[in-house]
Amino acid sequence: MAGEYSDYEYVEAGKIDVKDLPPLDSETEKIMKGEFSTGFKLSILYYLFIFTIPVLNWFAPEFMFSSMFGGMTYAWFLTGIVAMAIAFIIAYIHTNRYEKRLAKYETGHTIKPDGSVDGRSAG
């Protein structure tokens, strides 16, 4: 796959009613579910944080625009500083989990908390 590309021919694959669609093979379904579940949970967590800021800004402005230290308000601290770190942390957790799942798919074994692979090595 890497490198070259061959043109896609418009081969008519046909269409079927979605109710007649055969189920996905178990392996692809497992990978998709695992990926989506992790991504969805992290996104929910992330959006909770994201929407908390405008909600508090508009409905608890006395707190959000009060001084945290010097002229730094809670609103400014969360929006201009913490949010930037959270964006990276969420993506890091996702990539980290993805790599662990990847090793699991490829080897059929799990990765221990210390990073070592349970069973045969990934290589």
Place this chain on the structure above:
Amino acid sequence: MMQTLLEPKMLMTIFLMGTIVYITYLTKRSATASDYFVGGRSFGWFTNGSAIGGDYLSAATFLGIAGLTFQLGYDGAYYAFCFSIGLTLLAIFVAGPLRRFGAFTVADFLAYRFHSKRARIVAVIVVLAISGFYAAPQLLGAAQILSMFFGTSYEFGIIFTCTVMIFYVGIGGMKGTTINQALELWIRLGAFILMVVAAVYGGLHYHKILAAINEFSGTIANTAQFAPDGKDVPFDGNSWTGTGNYFPSFWQTISMTIGLSLGTIGLPHILLRFYTNPSAKAARKSALMAIAIASVFFLFAVYLGAVGRSIFLAGSADPQVVKDLVAGGNNMVVPSTAQALGGEWLLGLVIAGAFAAIFSNLSGLFIASSGALAHDLYASFFKKNITQKQRVIAGKISILILGILYGVLGLMVKEASIGHLVALAFTVAASTFTPIFILGIWWRGMTEKGAIAGLVLGLLASMYMIFLPTTLPEFLQFRVPGLITVPIGFLSVYIVSKLDRKVPADVNEFMKRVHSKESEVA
């Protein structure tokens, strides 16, 4: 003449241009379409992560975010917050599967997914619309810098920048563009780091300057001579540090949050970047690196906007700096602040950094749009048995056409705010390609008609709400209309797909391909 050439801003800009020419020369051989459009899929996560950062952190970030913070205070910083969200969502839902899919262009995704020429054509139209929206403010930034610091006319600035881009992308293709983008990113980051160090070294600590700004109320000294009305410029610090200056209601804020946070997933020039990685694993790592770089950038940009405001309020800055801040508009806050913090050399580095931001982003847009024209339109519809060489030539000719088209757009946005124009491009992307990619990758039930309905209705709704807001009831007049247009995009895809029910017979094969194990992709 010699004295002008030896000025730091001139030296730095010449150095940047020389580097671009050298890299473009070294990478000019694009033997195949894969080389030209996706750099032979040979870039590792570091280079590609830097290039994604370079693509994403456009003039809107380098000049616009600090400018908006300078002008709007907290509401300007909120723009940066919203821009910072998108890459993370892209890394979570799209980056890996998109690389496994592995084609040339964004429209390829729809053509493969649905075996549909109609979907490809609609996708091309949306790619060109988003790219045009995004390119115009980049050209605006370039022309303003040239005008302010080199004394050229706005029109010359637009023509000059388009000419450089035609040379840069037309000859270098994706290979040259990626290496240039990666290098340019580090020039910008270096400039920002030096500015932050200079500000902190000068005692402009974050909490102190925010306190000083918050306490300021009245008129700003020494600004009358540069103000159009001849009076000192008034300023209310308490209002600047609070919210509601620019977004007058809670729902306006939510609308922008939705539009900007989901927009990145639909930006063609960013999506295209994930085709250039050798593997899905590298694609995710590239995204992670780009997020780290972007987070640092946004953090610095907001801080420097506040630094610029505090320097301006102090009334002790060099008259040239005060003049630039009063007359230059919010887009020129970063260069003016650099001059105040570090004199001519820092200004020179920042000007080179600003050009780097503009060139980097524009080159990504040129590549994405040339793929849409040469690969999706010409090679797919007009010349079926096209050779690799002819495909590369078609790509280069389309760069020339785009240079002219973008130039015209650039001439039309002379008075606009860079940051806000880019925000509108994000909204169009969030309402069109974002639903297509998220649902197309994760939902087998999406149909061709659903995808086309989503693209068309999302595009029309966002264009209408951006250009004709006054024809709508007041409660629907959003500055960034994501709250309305993004659900229209998603719901159109979902409802039409549910009604249509006719999915491609090989959709399971497609899902297996984009969600397969790494070993099966290699």
